[in-house]
Amino acid sequence: xxxxxxxxxxxxxxxxxxxxxxxxxxxxxxxxxxxxxxxxxxxxxxxxxxxxxxxxxxxxxxxxxxxxxxxxxxxxxxxxxxxxxxxxxxxxxxxxxxxxxxxxxxxxxxxxxxxxxxxxxxxxxxxxxxxxxxxxxxxxxxxxxxxxxxxxxxxxxxxxxxxxxxxxxxxxxxxxxxxxxxxxxxxxxxxxxxxxxxxxxxxxxxxxxxxxxxxxxxxxxxxxxxxxxxxxxxxxxxxxxxxxxxxxxxxxxxxxxxxxxxxxxxxxxxxxxxxxxxxxxxxxxxxxxxxxxxxxxxxxxxxxxxxxxxxxxxxxxxxxxxxxxxxxxxxx
Amino acid sequence: xxxxxxxxxxxxxxxxxxxxxxxxxxxxxxxxxxxxxxxxxxxxxxxxxxxxxxxxxxxxxxxxxxxxxxxxxxxxxxxxxxxxxxxxxxxxxxxxxxxxxxxxxxxxxxxxxxxxxxxxxxxxxxxxxxxxxxxxxxxxxxxxxxxxxxxxxxxxxxxxxxxxxxxxxxxxxxxxxxxxxxxxxxxxxxxxxxxxxxxxxxxxxxxxxxxxxxxxxxxxxxxxxxxxxxxxxxxxxxxxxxxxxxxxxxxxxxxxxxxxxxxxxxxxxxxxxxxxxxxxxxxxxxxxxxxxxxxxxxxxxxxxxxxxxxxxxxxxxxxxxxxxxxxxxxxx
DNA sequence: CTGTTAGCGCGTTCAT
DNA sequence: ATGAACGCGCTAACAG
Numbered sequence: 001x002x003x004x005x006x007x008x009x010x011x012x013x014x015x016x017x018x019x020x021x022x023x024x025x026x027x028x029x030x031x032x033x034x035x036x037x038x039x040x041x042x043x044x045x046x047x048x049x050x051x052x053x054x055x056x057x058x059x060x061x062x063x064x065x066x067x068x069x070x071x072x073x074x075x076x077x078x079x080x081x082x083x084x085x086x087x088x089x090x091x092x093x094x095x096x097x098x099x100x101x102x103x104x105x106x107x108x109x110x111x112x113x114x115x116x117x118x119x120x121x122x123x124x125x126x127x128x129x130x131x132x133x134x135x136x137x138x139x140x141x142x143x144x145x146x147x148x149x150x151x152x153x154x155x156x157x158x159x160x161x162x163x164x165x166x167x168x169x170x171x172x173x174x175x176x177x178x179x180x181x182x183x184x185x186x187x188x189x190x191x192x193x194x195x196x197x198x199x200x201x202x203x204x205x206x207x208x209x210x211x212x213x214x215x216x217x218x219x220x221x222x223x224x225x226x227x228x229x230x231x232x233x234x235x236x237x238x239x240x241x242x243x244x245x246x247x248x249x250x251x252x253x254x255x256x257x258x259x260x261x262x263x264x265x266x267x268x269x270x271x272x273x274x275x276x277x278x279x280x281x282x283x284x285x286x287x288x289x290x291x292x293x294x295x296x297x298x299x300x301x302x303x304x305x306x307x308x309x310x311x312x313x314x315x316x317x318x319x320x321x322x323x324x325x326x327x328x329x330x331x332x
Numbered sequence: 333x334x335x336x337x338x339x340x341x342x343x344x345x346x347x348x349x350x351x352x353x354x355x356x357x358x359x360x361x362x363x364x365x366x367x368x369x370x371x372x373x374x375x376x377x378x379x380x381x382x383x384x385x386x387x388x389x390x391x392x393x394x395x396x397x398x399x400x401x402x403x404x405x406x407x408x409x410x411x412x413x414x415x416x417x418x419x420x421x422x423x424x425x426x427x428x429x430x431x432x433x434x435x436x437x438x439x440x441x442x443x444x445x446x447x448x449x450x451x452x453x454x455x456x457x458x459x460x461x462x463x464x465x466x467x468x469x470x471x472x473x474x475x476x477x478x479x480x481x482x483x484x485x486x487x488x489x490x491x492x493x494x495x496x497x498x499x500x501x502x503x504x505x506x507x508x509x510x511x512x513x514x515x516x517x518x519x520x521x522x523x524x525x526x527x528x529x530x531x532x533x534x535x536x537x538x539x540x541x542x543x544x545x546x547x548x549x550x551x552x553x554x555x556x557x558x559x560x561x562x563x564x565x566x567x568x569x570x571x572x573x574x575x576x577x578x579x580x581x582x583x584x585x586x587x588x589x590x591x592x593x594x595x596x597x598x599x600x601x602x603x604x605x606x607x608x609x610x611x612x613x614x615x616x617x618x619x620x621x622x623x624x625x626x627x628x629x630x631x632x633x634x635x636x637x638x639x640x641x642x643x644x645x646x647x648x649x650x651x652x653x654x655x656x657x658x659x660x661x662x663x664x
Numbered sequence: 665c666t667g668t669t670a671g672c673g674c675g676t677t678c679a680t
Numbered sequence: 681a682t683g684a685a686c687g688c689g690c691t692a693a694c695a696g
Binding site for chain 2: 062072080083116137283295
């Protein structure tokens, strides 16, 4: 059994209260006794038990991170950014993979509450009312990443996905492309991916370009969606100049499939992806893509959360970070 | 403030001990009173405080995972495998990025101890004595992934890296290649990557092939090492038939650089990578590589650890999982 | 079958 | 400046 505060007190010949005081640097403790205590701590290799402290202080110095899947290409960097900041402020993170399963999310949220986390970083496709209700009921300090709630009560960190979709489309249009395909995820809900599609629509409209139903495909954001999308589009559409993809994985799936059909990128077709994941820069052709500052999203969100936990007022409830088109070799 | 066990007891008109009993399904509680308690729990939306429980039971149902960097391409899948299993057994994981910094590792280990984690999954390049000493001093139940300690006291999950390097080399040799380059990380220490090089040496020797100093390069396992390695090799060596790379990132960096020098893969040069990360299958040309069962490594290690925590005897202290050569398009 | 009580290790009044 | 004592919320004897 590791030494407890009691052992230190005995060793130093003082009360546990005094030990606690030097531990937390509170009140003014006589230099001499302070020294005695520190020596005892040193000698016993004492380290405070944070669990006991948490029970007393009601703060665990632990933060829950809820993400769909750490083994996807997108989230690791966000988590890294978050963990780096948490580490600076002496917090640790509990990682939870939800697989976008609402029940799993709820259960994690409840467990995090039981474990008395000081706050939660929440990432998901869309923010269902059941979830926001639960978060409020559990009274969990929460910052959203990549999505925001409609009422805007929760602080959030996102990019402007409508604008990002708009910019991607304009970039493709400026290259002189007319028959433009779009492969993404759900266009209905209010999530990030639907917003990208809205931006796409807007740009097409502004340029008097028509969106051909046959050239739009919705699946998820995985590579396979790129395969499927291109197959469907190639079957139905008469001509294809470019493809806008809601993720880099989809873009790579699309390019691979185009290649199978003897269509080369960018000679025959322009393709742009989204997110700028690691693979995008090693993929051949190097993928032109709309980059999100993933690391920053994680670190900024964690900073906000920690401020929130410490009751400091948050100047800005909703951070909208800049996206950027990274020009590489998948567009002419 | 959320309801406590006391509130439930009062609401149900029983003692807190009884509430605790129905909570933990211990002893035989009268069906009627059990019902009363459950109703009270329901009514108050009570959830036990795990921190308080932990203080008493000395188990937190939390496990620390120490990895170099979650934003690398290699670790997310391992972590996912581990978290999935932990979730099944009602554990949560605290994620720690060490950046292979020994001081950071030590500090994390100490904090994990303070937070009373039930166990630790440890991943690192090599296992320094300072670390094993600390783990023992802290009395942390630990399972190693990807590396093993020389004395073999800690349970571990690895692949046979010597054999893997040997297999990769033989695969390349069988293709008829003579001038074979190797790009990897440190060849001295006893880590996984050094072992791969040992396997390479063995295969070369067995086939009476000479290892040309000019065709070997050691850096780290990042893409850049591939660039640097190829540049150096191309400058010094007279001819190059194939390159064996200690990671997929390195392999992709190597191929990109070969391409810049008008050498195409696999027409001019065969290249094989290591790990089978996501990018390997979307990269062009699709990367031939030695796959490690990353998800399984994480899940098996977590299973071992949980058994260890629950004092069940571990039948096998050192799991050596199978690797597999995935034949794709970067070799003839 | 159920209640009382003593801690788990720590922070925090309230005295002194 | 320091110590005694209480309680955070829960489990685990021990009684009854």
